[in-house]
Amino acid sequence: MKIHEYQAKDFFKSFGIPIFDHIVCKTPEEAVAAYKTLGVKDVVVKAQVLAGGRGKAGGVKLASSQEDVQKHAANILTLTIKEYPVEKIIVTQASTILKEFYASYTIDRNTKSVILIISAEGGIDIEEVAAKTPEKILTFSIDPFVGVPDYLARKFAFTLVSEPHQVAQLAAILKDLYRLFVEKDASLAEINPLVIDGDNNLVALDAKMTFDDNALFRHPDVLQLFEPTPEERVEADAKSKGFSYVHLDGSIGCMVNGAGLAMGTVDVIHLYGGTPANFLDIGGSSNPQKIIDAMTLLLNDKSVKVVLINIFGGITRCDDVANGLIKAFQQVKTNIPVVVRLTGTNEKEGREILKDTDFIVAESMEEAIRSAVSQTN
Numbered sequence: 424m425k426i427h428e429y430q431a432k433d434f435f436k437s438f439g440i441p442i443f444d445h446i447v448c449k450t451p452e453e454a455v456a457a458y459k460t461l462g463v464k465d466v467v468v469k470a471q472v473l474a475g476g477r478g479k480a481g482g483v484k485l486a487s488s489q490e491d492v493q494k495h496a497a498n499i500l501t502l503t504i505k506e507y508p509v510e511k512i513i514v515t516q517a518s519t520i521l522k523e524f525y526a527s528y529t530i531d532r533n534t535k536s537v538i539l540i541i542s543a544e545g546g547i548d549i550e551e552v553a554a555k556t557p558e559k560i561l562t563f564s565i566d567p568f569v570g571v572p573d574y575l576a577r578k579f580a581f582t583l584v585s586e587p588h589q590v591a592q593l594a595a596i597l598k599d600l601y602r603l604f605v606e607k608d609a610s611l612a613e614i615n616p617l618v619i620d621g622d623n624n625l626v627a628l629d630a631k632m633t634f635d636d637n638a639l640f641r642h643p644d645v646l647q648l649f650e651p652t653p654e655e656r657v658e659a660d661a662k663s664k665g666f667s668y669v670h671l672d673g674s675i676g677c678m679v680n681g682a683g684l685a686m687g688t689v690d691v692i693h694l695y696g697g698t699p700a701n702f703l704d705i706g707g708s709s710n711p712q713k714i715i716d717a718m719t720l721l722l723n724d725k726s727v728k729v730v731l732i733n734i735f736g737g738i739t740r741c742d743d744v745a746n747g748l749i750k751a752f753q754q755v756k757t758n759i760p761v762v763v764r765l766t767g768t769n770e771k772e773g774r775e776i777l778k779d780t781d782f783i784v785a786e787s788m789e790e791a792i793r794s795a796v797s798q799t800n
C-alpha cells in the first residue's frame with residue numbers, strides 16, 4: 424500500500440526525521456490561506472498523488488507571493504499525473520538546496536534482508552543514476568539482529584558527508600528511518616531528495632513510503648490512510664464476488680477457472696503475440712450468475728477487444744458450463760467476440776451445446792488463444 428508524501432512526512436516527523444512543515448489544501452484559496460499561515464516568503468506547492476516523478480510532470484512549483492501560490496495551486500489541481508488526478512496539494516516552506524542526496528530502506532530478496540540504498544546523486548531519477556552510473560549508488564544490507572546502531576549509522580553517513588554535525592544529523596536520520604521502516608512493516612521508506620539546506624542542515628524534502636499489505640492488520644494507523652486507486656477498487660469489488668482478479672494493460676479479457684490455468688493462459692497469450700487485459704480466476708462453478716458478474720467485470724474495461732473463456736472441466740462439467748454461458752449471455756449484451764475453449768469432463772457435450780451460437784468455440788488452448796489474438800489485430 425502506498426501513501427502520500429504528506430502522510431509519509433507525518434510519520435517522518437513523529438520518528439524525529441527533520442522535515443519542513445506543510446499544510447494540505449484542496450483549493451487555490453486554501454493554498455493562499457496556507458501561505459499566510461506558514462508566514463515565510465518562499466514556498467513550494469506540491470501535488471499529492473500516489474506516484475513519483477511529480478517534479479517532471481509540473482506538479483512541484485516554487486512560489487514567492489500570494490499570486491504565485493494561487494496560480495500554481497490552481498494549475499497543479501488541474502493536472503493528472505500518471506493517471507492520478509491531483510485532488511490534494513501541499514504548501515510547504517521552500518528550502519535552499521546546497522546538495523541533494525538519496526536515501527532509502529527497502530527489502531532485498533537476494534540477501535533476504537533490509538538494504539539501505541544511499542547516493543550523493545539525489546533529486547533526479549534514481550533509476551537513471553542506477554542505470555548510467557551504478558558506482559554512484561551504495562547499498563548496505565542490514566543484519567536484522569544488529570539493525571542500525573550508532574557505529575553503523577555513522578559509517579554509512581561518512582560515505583555522503585564529512586562535516587561533523589552533518590555526519591551526526593545524517594546518522595540520526597538513517598537510524599530513525601530504519602526504526603520507522605521496521606516498526607511500520609514498510610516495504611519502502613525513501614527520501615529523495617534529502618538535502619543540505621541553506622543553514623547547512625539535513626532536511627527531507629520529499630518522502631515516500633509503501634507498506635507490506637500482509638502486515639496492515641497490525642497497523643491500523645497506516646491502514647486508515649488507504650485510498651484505493653480506481654484499479655484497486657475494481658479488484659476489491661471482484662474479490663467480494665469470489666474472484667481473484669488482477670488488472671493488466673492488454674486487450675484480451677480472460678475468464679479462466681483455476682489460478683494455474685489463468686497464469687498459463689496469460690503466458691500463452693503473450694507467446695502468441697497478444698496482450699492479456701487481466702488475470703481472472705472465477706473458481707470452479709458453472710453458476711450463470713458468476714459468469715454474468717465476470718463478464719460485467721471484463722466488459723467494464725474499455726480496452727478489452729475480445730473475451731477468452733478458458734475452462735478446464737474436472738468436477739465442474741463442461742456441458743454445465745456451456746449451459747451456464749448460454750443463460751448468462753441472454754443477459755449480457757455485447758458485440759465483443761467471445762472465444763470459448765472447453766476441455767475435460769463432458770467437453771464434447773459442452774461444445775455441442777455451443778455449436779450454433781455466437782460463441783467462437785475452440786478445442787485446444789492453442790487454437791483458442793490464436794483465435795483470440797487474431798481478433799485483436
Ligand code: GDP
Nearest residue numbers: 467475476477478483517518546615616628629
Ligand atoms: P518528485 O518529483 O515526485 O520526486 O517530487 P520532489 O518532492 O522530489 O520534488 C522534485 C524536485 O523539486 C526536487 O528534486 C527538488 O529539486 C525540487 N524541490 C522540491 N522542494 C524544493 C524546495 O523546497 N526548494 C527547491 N529549491 N527545490 C525543491
Ligand code: MN
Nearest residue numbers: 546615616629
Ligand atoms: Mn522526490
